[in-house]
Amino acid sequence: MRWIFRFFKLILILVIAYGIGRFTVVYIDSLVVGERAPYFQQQSDHSIVVRWTTERHSLGVVRYGEDPAYLEFLAIEASPEKDHSVKLTGLKPDTRYYYKVGDIDGFIETDLSLHWFTTSPVPGSKKATRIWAIGDSGEPGEVATQVRDAMYQWVSQHPREGRAPVDVWLALGDNAYRSGSNDQFQAALFDAYPRLLRNTVLWPVYGNHDARRWTYFRIFDLPEQAEAGGVASDTEHYYSFDYADVHFIVLDSQDGDTAADSEMLDWLRRDLAENRRNWVIAAFHHPPYTKGSHDSDDVTDSGG
Structure with a gap:
């Protein structure tokens, strides 16, 4: 029986060592340096x-x-x-x-x-609004550069005197592959879009790859107290904001509870009830239906 005790003791030590090591890696990767x-x-x-x-x-x-x-x-x-x-x-x-x-x-x-x-314009203002939305943009390289440069080319062909290239920039989750570390955010976001970042606000969405580290909530200050319009959510996981006559709602499809009586959906109902903008745009990471690289009909693939 003694060998059984020693075996389980060894397993426990290995599990604790792995947990400490894993925590250390996540902690270091999440430091904003x-x-x-x-x-x-x-x-x-x-x-x-x-x-x-x-x-x-x-x-x-x-x-x-x-x-x-x-x-x-x-x-x-x-x-x-x-x-x-x-x-x-x-x-x-x-x-x-x-x-x-x-x-x-x-x-x-x-x-x-x-x-x-x-x-931003006064909420409710009738003003043409240019929105650029990118998703799964967290892999820096040729494809991401081509997407960025295509946007720059288009806006150069459609200039607006005295205004930024885009008014609202949405990043729809998985903003830094593969683990959402500080170094990966640096490469995929800050090194990739310096020209846009110096003039334009980025409104991010929480994705599954962002959730692997703590960096996301350390590098973004998101309007949990309705600092930019809407109803206070009391969390940076989901929030809303206004731009001119558009009300934007950012939801958390990664860790957010989507049950009918959940805090997130209760907040969503209250936020929609208070909204007076003519346009409403909702953003979240996981699409309700997809047949691309993921299959929403497969419950083993991101929950179906």
Whole structure:
């Protein structure tokens, strides 16, 4: 009987060692490290969040204004960080602002002709809205580059003076293959779309590959308290926002409970009931029906 005890003891030790090792890998892969250029979150008609990362802890500062020759406003982070997040408030709707980021010791050298953002129009405004939606874009390489460049080519053929190439950018999940690590997000998102990120907000959807690490919720500030319109969801897993006369709803088909009485669907009903926009667009990762690389009729394939 002693050998049985020793056998199960060995199995237990191996399981614990594997668990510790696995946790360590996930933890390290999810750390937001290195330098990362500014990008935007939580765009609304009166505010926006600026994110960027630095190698050392510093008190992040954003200088911004409507005139690139005179950036009259200043926003300062609450405490020194490496992963910076600064919210700009009191902005005018549908207005271009130029910006640069840095710390209390100085600002990063910036070409202000390229570094600007535009606030959303007043919710309900009747304004043509250009939307770019990409899905399963997390594999950097030739195909992703061709898709990106095709968009750039199209918008260059359909220019809009004083506006970003697109108004709303949706990333429909699996945004970083294969495990949603910080390095994979860097390669598939930040290195792949630097031109778009410096002017345009990315609104992400949670996918199964994003769920393999914790990076997704560390690099995105999503409007769980209705900062950009809609009803507060109290979670970054699903949320909503307004742009002009369009109401966008982002759902979590990966970890979200889709039962009729679930918190997510209860929130969805309340959000839809409060909506006054003429257009409603819902985004989520897993399609209700597909016969492509996955088969929605097969219950063993992503739940059918």
